[in-house]
Amino acid sequence: RGLGDVYKRQIWNTSCTGCTDPLASNFDSTATIDDGSCSYSPANVTFQVDMNNLDPTTFSTPEVNGSFNNWCGNCWAMSDADGDNVWDVVGTIDVNTDYEFKFSADGWGIQENLLQGSPCTITNFGFTNRLLNVSGDTTLPVVCWESCEDCSFGPSSYLSLIHISE
Numbered sequence: 631r632g633l634g635d636v637y638k639r640q641i642w643n644t645s646c647t648g649c650t651d652p653l654a655s656n657f658d659s660t661a662t663i664d665d666g667s668c669s670y671s672p673a674n675v676t677f678q679v680d681m682n683n684l685d686p687t688t689f690s691t692p693e694v695n696g697s698f699n700n701w702c703g704n705c706w707a708m709s710d711a712d713g714d715n716v717w718d719v720v721g722t723i724d725v726n727t728d729y730e731f732k733f734s735a736d737g738w739g740i741q742e743n744l745l746q747g748s749p750c751t752i753t754n755f756g757f758t759n760r761l762l763n764v765s766g767d768t769t770l771p772v773v774c775w776e777s778c779e780d781c782s783f784g785p786s787s788y789l790s791l792i793h794i795s796e
Contacts, residue, residue: 653726653765670724675762676769678718679708679733680781683774686715689735696731696762698723703737716772725766730759733775742776750778 648661654668677694694706699721708717723729730752734741744751744758750773752761760778762770774781 651726670726672722673725673764674720674722674767675764676718676720677706677708677731677733678716678770678772680716680772680774682715682781683776689740692717692733692735693737694719694721694731695734695738695741696729696759698729698731698762703734723762723764725764727763729762730754731762732759744776748778 645662646658646660647663647665648658649656649668650661650664651657651668653670655671656667656669679692681689681692691704692708693704694708695701695703699706706719706721708719710717732742732744744760746753746758748758750760751758753759772780
């Protein structure tokens with residue numbers, strides 16, 4: 631045997647690819663390199679919007695549009711079973727995933743005009759939308775149309791007209 635055979639050594643690869651996110655349903659504790667394969671269990675989310683601050687003649691059916699449903703128009707149409715003008719719908723989305731969404735009505739016939747910089751919004755490419763990331767089944771609080779709060783707080787922005795006469 632040659633000297634090279636005596637000193638042969640094996641090099642062990644200590645890296646392993648897989649999902650490194652402990653919040654994912656397929657988390658691999660032995661993975662040291664994330665390969666982008668992480669998947670997340672879906673969650674049922676109840677969306678609720680109070681439409682009492684809108685003229686009821688300006689819409690017929692609110693809907694939820696977002697990155698989770700490809701901004702699909704009226705595919706997540708909401709309902710108001712008790713007639714109090716607080717509308718809701720349950721949708722299924724992935725957990726631990728950042729989403730943007732907003733309320734609209736009648737296949738985008740009207741849509742929220744959210745105030746940039748509000749605590750529930752994000753602005754990207756000139757569009758201001760609501761933010762969402764859930765860790766499991768969730769019922770979101772009732773929010774007023776175009777507001778991060780319920781309607782008892784009033785609208786999140788006001789239009790003021792000032793008339794000055796000399």
